[in-house]
Every structure is written in C-alpha cells, then in structure tokens.
Amino acid sequence: MPGEPAAMTAFWTTTPSGKTRAFGAGLRFDGTPGTWNAITDVPGVKVGYTTLIAGDGALRRGTGPIRTGVTAILPRPVDRLWDPVFAGLFSLNGNGEMTGSHYIEETGKFGLPITITNTHSCGLARDATVRWAVDAFPDDLGDDFALPVAAETYDGFLNDINGFHISEAHVRAAIDSARSGAIDEGSVGGGTGMKCFGFKAGSGTASRRVSYDADYHLGVFVQANFGARGDLTIQGRRIGRDPGLPLMVTRAPAPDLSSIIVVIATDAPFLPHQLKRLARRASFGVGRLGGIARHSSGDIFLAFSTAGQDLAGQQTPALRDVRFVPDEHIDPFFEAVVQATEEAILNSMIANDGMTGRDGNFVPALPLATLGLQG
Numbered sequence: 001m002p003g004e005p006a007a008m009t010a011f012w013t014t015t016p017s018g019k020t021r022a023f024g025a026g027l028r029f030d031g032t033p034g035t036w037n038a039i040t041d042v043p044g045v046k047v048g049y050t051t052l053i054a055g056d057g058a059l060r061r062g063t064g065p066i067r068t069g070v071t072a073i074l075p076r077p078v079d080r081l082w083d084p085v086f087a088g089l090f091s092l093n094g095n096g097e098m099t100g101s102h103y104i105e106e107t108g109k110f111g112l113p114i115t116i117t118n119t120h121s122c123g124l125a126r127d128a129t130v131r132w133a134v135d136a137f138p139d140d141l142g143d144d145f146a147l148p149v150a151a152e153t154y155d156g157f158l159n160d161i162n163g164f165h166i167s168e169a170h171v172r173a174a175i176d177s178a179r180s181g182a183i184d185e186g187s188v189g190g191g192t193g194m195k196c197f198g199f200k201a202g203s204g205t206a207s208r209r210v211s212y213d214a215d216y217h218l219g220v221f222v223q224a225n226f227g228a229r230g231d232l233t234i235q236g237r238r239i240g241r242d243p244g245l246p247l248m249v250t251r252a253p254a255p256d257l258s259s260i261i262v263v264i265a266t267d268a269p270f271l272p273h274q275l276k277r278l279a280r281r282a283s284f285g286v287g288r289l290g291g292i293a294r295h296s297s298g299d300i301f302l303a304f305s306t307a308g309q310d311l312a313g314q315q316t317p318a319l320r321d322v323r324f325v326p327d328e329h330i331d332p333f334f335e336a337v338v339q340a341t342e343e344a345i346l347n348s349m350i351a352n353d354g355m356t357g358r359d360g361n362f363v364p365a366l367p368l369a370t371l372g373l374q375g
Contacts (some may be wrong), residue, residue, distance in 0.1 A: 003021055008107035011182045012037045022206075022343055025373040027235065034207040039073070039219030040180045041207040044306050046074040047221065048178030048187030049203070050170040059160055059252065059358040067159040067252040067357045070166060071203060072124060073114040073221060073263055082133070082140040084311040087304040088276030092283050096298015097258045098151040098351040099126045106365035108272025109311055110304070112148040113175050116190040116223045116261050118159060119152040123165035126150035128171035153225035153259035153282060155193025157252075158357025177331040186352035191223050193357065196260075196348065197240055197290065197367045198229035198248050200355050204348025208336035212325055215249055216268040216331060220282070220340035224348040226258040226297050231290030234346070239371060240290060246367060252359035259298035260286060260345070264337055269307035269323045274330060279303040281334045285341025303337075339347035 012033055022029070023037070034041030049071055055064030060157075075085050085102050104110050115125040129148040134141055152310030155161060174189065175250065177374050183205060191202025207219035229247075232240030239245070262282040270278070279301040285301065291297050309322050325333070350373075355364040368375045 006301040009035060010033065013138070015184045015351050016182045017184050019261055021185065022346040022350050025350050025368055027346065027373065029339055031208040033197040033335060034098065034209055034217045036182045036225055037207055038183055038205040039207060039221040039263065039265050040183060041217040042219045042267050042306055044076050045219065045265050046178035046180050047183045048072040048174045048176065049184070050174040051188050051192050052165055053192065053242065056356065061160060062163045064160050064163065065194035066165050067355065068118050068165060069189045070174040070177050071116040071223065072172050072261060073193065074175070074178045075114070075265065078136070079092045081112055084138045085202045085304045085306055086270065086272050086275060086309065086311065087302060088272050088274070088279050089237055089302045090276055090279040092286070092301065093301035094128060094300070095291035095296055096152060096263070096300050097122050098149060098300045098302065100149040103147045107233065110147070110149055112146060114149040115171060115174065116140065116151045116265060117166055118155045118161055118190065118193065120164065122150050122152035122167065125171050128168040129167060129175070132172050134365040149302065151261045152319055153194055153223050153298065154257040156257070157195065157361050158355060158363065159193040160358055168264070185347050187355060190301050192346060194225035195346065195363045196224045197227035197232035199362045201225065201348045201353045205342040206340040206343035206347060208340050210268065210332050210336050211270065212264070212329065216266060217268040218264065218268070218340060220337065220344045221263045222341065222344045222348055224261040224345045226299065226363050227289065227291050228294070233288070233290040233301050234371070244370065246364035248364065249360065249362035251360055257293065258298050260291070262298045262301040263340055264301065264303035264331065266307065267306050268325055268333060269309070270305045270320070271324045274324065274327065275303040275305060277330065278333060278337050280339045281337040282331060284338045285345065288342045289345055299374065313353070
C-alpha cells in the first residue's frame with residue numbers, strides 16, 4: 001500500500017461539514033489526488049446540491065418521509081455552459097436512465113448542467129434544466145433545442161419516491177448553488193436516500209493528477225446505490241460476509257433495485273471515442289469494491305473533457321483544429337479513472353451516517369471501528 005503522500009491536505013481527510021473521508025479513515029490509494037481530491041479539481045467544474053430530509057414513520061404517499069435531493073454538476077463556468085464539451089458514455093448495465101445519451105452517442109458532446117436525482121424525478125430534473133437554460137441563455141437557445149443530461153438511482157427504500165417531492169425550484173437551487181473547491185459527500189443531493197452494499201452511501205468524489213505534456217486533473221463523482229452485502233470488498237478484504245457487521249432493518253418491501261452513476265471530468269484534451277474509453281474504465285473501480293453489475297442495476301458512466309476546444313455552432317462552414325492525447329499514451333488516465341472511482345465510492349460510504357426512512361426502514365453506516373478504520 002502506498003505511503004503517506006507528502007502533499008496531503010486537510011481536504012483529503014474530511015469534508016467541509018466535518019465528515020471523515022477515506023483518507024481520514026486511514027485508507028491509502030494509488031495515484032496522487034488534486035488539491036480538493038474532488039471532481040472540482042478540474043478547472044471550471046462545479047457541484048451543487050439540494051437536499052430534502054423531512055418526516056418519520058409510516059409512508060404516506062405525497063407526504064413522506066422524504067429522503068431525497070438533486071445534484072448538479074456544471075462542466076464549465078456558468079457563462080460558458082452553452083458551449084458543449086466533448087463526451088463519451090458507457091453502460092455497464094442499462095437498468096437505469098441517463099437522458100441525452102443518444103445525442104452523446106451520435107455527436108460526442110453535450111452542454112448545460114448534469115443533474116442526478118431519484119428515479120421518478122429524473123424527467124423533471126431534465127425539464128427543469130431546460131427551463132433554467134431558457135432563462136440563462138435566451139439569445140443562445142432561441143429556436144434551438146436542448147438535450148441536457150439527467151441521471152437517476154432509486155431511493156425508494158428510504159424515500160417516498162412516488163410522492164414526487166423534487167420540484168423545479170429544487171433543481172434550479174442545485175444548479176445555482178454549484179461551487180468549486182471542497183464539496184460535501186454522503187447523504188447530500190441526489191445521494192441523500194441511497195445505499196451501497198447494504199450500508200448508507202450516496203454522493204462521493206475523488207481526483208487524480210496526471211502528467212503528460214502538462215499537469216492535468218481527472219475527477220470522478222459518483223451517486224452510489226449498488227451492490228449486494230456479501231460482495232463488499234475493501235482493498236482486497238472481503239468484508240461483506242462478516243456476520244458481525246450491522247444489517248439493514250427492513251419493515252417495508254426492499255426491492256432489489258440498485259444503480260451507480262459515475263461522472264468523469266478531465267481538463268486533458270480527448271476526442272469523444274477516447275472519452276468513451278475512459279468511461280468504460282469506471283467498471284474496474286466498481287469491480288474493485290465487489291460490484292458485478294447485477295441485472296437490476298443501472299450502472300451508467302459519463303466522461304467529458306473541458307479542454308479548450310470551441311465546439312459551439314458556427315453559421316458559416318469552417319474546418320476546426322483540435323488537440324488530443326494519442327491513444328497510445330492514454331493508460332495513465334485509465335489508471336486515474338479506476339483509482340478515483342474506487343475512492344469516490346468509498347468516500348460516499350465513509351462520509352456518512354446511518355439513516356432511518358419510510359416505514360422505519362434503516363440503513364446502517366459503514367462501521368469504521370469494526371473494520372479497523374479511524375472514525
């Protein structure tokens with residue numbers, strides 16, 4: 001296992017709200033994180049949350065309990081969000097939704113904020129993002145169309161998912177609150193009601209520095225809601241089958257529904273087919289923890305590059321020049337994706353507390369002390 005990095009910062013060990021991260025728990029990983037060890041290490045990328053937690057007790061559809069939210073990821077500064085970024089995506093298992101995916105497959109790019117929420121609010125998040133864009137870019141949108149990215153994972157074990165508690169205002173608030181720097185993790189934003197391997201999980205992030213012709217950053221953000229307890233593996237230790245670990249308390253049906261959304265950002269210049277290749281490598285980060293992409297899981301991964309290519313439409317025909325890292329030199333970026341995905345998932349679990357939701361359903365926190373980790 002790697003030694004203590006000489007340049008480790010406090011941001012690697014705790015979240016802004018004081019939650020312990022994987023580094024703070026004593027875990028060490030290959031590669032060198034950026035300053036924040038977050039997707040926001042990629043210049044221009046920002047993350048915002050709206051978190052909704054209210055009510056206890058028996059489920060009353062439309063009333064609660066509510067354990068949900070929205071995450072917004074801005075690939076560019078707000079004044080440039082209409083300018084698309086090159087992108088590629090990969091579906092490890094497609095039992096889930098990510099809007100805009102057909103457009104990305106066809107053109108290799110997307111624009112506007114990415115939103116991630118619960119399964120039954122995914123369409124609303126997509127539509128609310130279009131409405132936000134109409135207000136933010138009236139001259140750019142005009143009679144043009146917008147196909148923003150909105151993704152989902154299922155939080156119905158803890159949340160009144162059929163109560164449709166996410167509103168357009170919540171989506172706008174997540175977009176408008178997006179910030180750079182250190183960001184919170186765990187039960188925040190779209191990750192509020194999520195679980196992973198039978199433990200509380202949700203939103204997590206990590207980053208890596210990669211040197212090529214210059215120093216680049218590659219950041220990963222996950223909304224983690226996947227995995228069977230018995231499969232959980234942490235840095236080679238198959239801990240999920242330990243009978244001493246706390247179990248979920250199920251007082252209402254617990255459907256076998258799970259997913260993980262992975263968003264990968266980098267400021268290194270890549271073409272769309274290369275970004276698809278990066279997105280595919282998130283599979284190995286998921287697999288390091290024991291994920292096997294079960295039938296009911298929506299494991300969908302998106303990668304984009306913020307490199308300075310001008311992809312906005314032009315009224316007159318013109319050739320474009322782009323820079324890119326040759327495929328033959330892409331391996332260090334593959335490694336960064338795997339490393340940061342693994343760490344981001346663990347951050348989503350470690351920077352968390354147990355949560356009780358609808359009908360008294362309970363998901364425990366990962367027991368750090370039992371696993372020999374620092375709390």
